Amino acid sequence: MRAPAFWSGPSALSTLLMPLGAVYAAAGMLRRMAVRPQEAPVPVICVGNLVAGGAGKTPVALAIARHMIARDVEVRFLSRGYGGTLRGPVRVVPGVHDAAEVGDEPLLLAGTAPCWVAADRVAGARAAAADGARVIVMDDGHQNASLRKTVSMVVVDGETGFGNGRIMPAGPLREPVAAGLARADAVVVIGEDRSGVAGQLPADITVLHGTLEPTGDSRTLSGETVFGFAGIGRPAKFRATLEALGCTVALWRDFPDHHPYRRAEIEAILRDAGAAGAIAVTTEKDAVRLPPDLRQSVRTVAVQVVWRDSGALDRILREAVPDG
Numbered sequence: 001m002r003a004p005a006f007w008s009g010p011s012a013l014s015t016l017l018m019p020l021g022a023v024y025a026a027a028g029m030l031r032r033m034a035v036r037p038q039e040a041p042v043p044v045i046c047v048g049n050l051v052a053g054g055a056g057k058t059p060v061a062l063a064i065a066r067h068m069i070a071r072d073v074e075v076r077f078l079s080r081g082y083g084g085t086l087r088g089p090v091r092v093v094p095g096v097h098d099a100a101e102v103g104d105e106p107l108l109l110a111g112t113a114p115c116w117v118a119a120d121r122v123a124g125a126r127a128a129a130a131d132g133a134r135v136i137v138m139d140d141g142h143q144n145a146s147l148r149k150t151v152s153m154v155v156v157d158g159e160t161g162f163g164n165g166r167i168m169p170a171g172p173l174r175e176p177v178a179a180g181l182a183r184a185d186a187v188v189v190i191g192e193d194r195s196g197v198a199g200q201l202p203a204d205i206t207v208l209h210g211t212l213e214p215t216g217d218s219r220t221l222s223g224e225t226v227f228g229f230a231g232i233g234r235p236a237k238f239r240a241t242l243e244a245l246g247c248t249v250a251l252w253r254d255f256p257d258h259h260p261y262r263r264a265e266i267e268a269i270l271r272d273a274g275a276a277g278a279i280a281v282t283t284e285k286d287a288v289r290l291p292p293d294l295r296q297s298v299r300t301v302a303v304q305v306v307w308r309d310s311g312a313l314d315r316i317l318r319e320a321v322p323d324g
Helices: 012-033 057-070 104-109 121-130 177-182 216-221 235-245 263-275 292-297 310-320
Strands: 044-048 075-079 115-117 135-139 151-157 186-190 206-214 225-230 248-254 279-283 299-301 303-307
Touching (some): 057 104, 057 151, 057 186, 057 206, 057 303, 057 310, 075 121, 104 135, 151 310, 206 310, 216 299, 225 235, 225 263, 235 279, 235 299, 263 279, 263 292, 303 310
Parallel strands (some): 044 151, 075 115, 151 186, 225 248
Antiparallel strands (some): 206 303
16 A cells, blocks of 8 residues: 555544544454463564554564574564465465565565464464574564564654554554553664654653665665665655665656566566666565566665664663573
């Protein structure tokens, strides 16, 4: 889906939709109250958000996994597999599974550590533990009460924050901010806080700050003319990344989040890019949804979280998963 423009601020349409938002929020609260959380065999670090997409939770989940791997801790990802058809539990095998089966985020996660997809998070956690996990990093699931979390982190985009502060469909929120933060152990603010996130957080909650920065050979795109395209929660964020890299964005196209790219769409992009003397570029998350034989024709820009205070993250993770 595309985020409606009115989600960023108050509007007549947003106000009209507020009663539906109240129903959505009440249904979510009742659903969580009706569930008795189950314990996982190993610690669970949940990386979630309060809004519908675009916060940066998957890069944060990857950063946490890499931090654990650097400590020689066996990590397994757990994902619902949004957009995929397999209910699981199933261990994602890149090259065997595709985004239509397991979703795009699990394929991206599986490039760093084994990833299990499961509609039933409890069953998925048990499968991941049996697979050798010493810790499970759960990508999304803050609103899912079925599995007890050792640490719950809420990721917030500093640029957009909590949008207009209203519940879907009146705004981008999955639940009221206060209710969601009450279940969080830490908040991760990605990018500069331009939306006043800090003023909406409880005084006693741990706040981590990070920025998304290009990695690998992405920097070699500096000075290049590009045709950028993205189907993520906030495509404008990717365009800003390209511009920050020093690219000239001659052509641009955005798609809905998790968009299943058709061959004709990518062929048209490559054709237009060639005619303009530009390089077709997209995100890692988009790349796994491209037709396999066309992926080599599109440059991928990878990003990673750079922490303002990596020591603060380390303290949280070591408390959840001590050495030894």
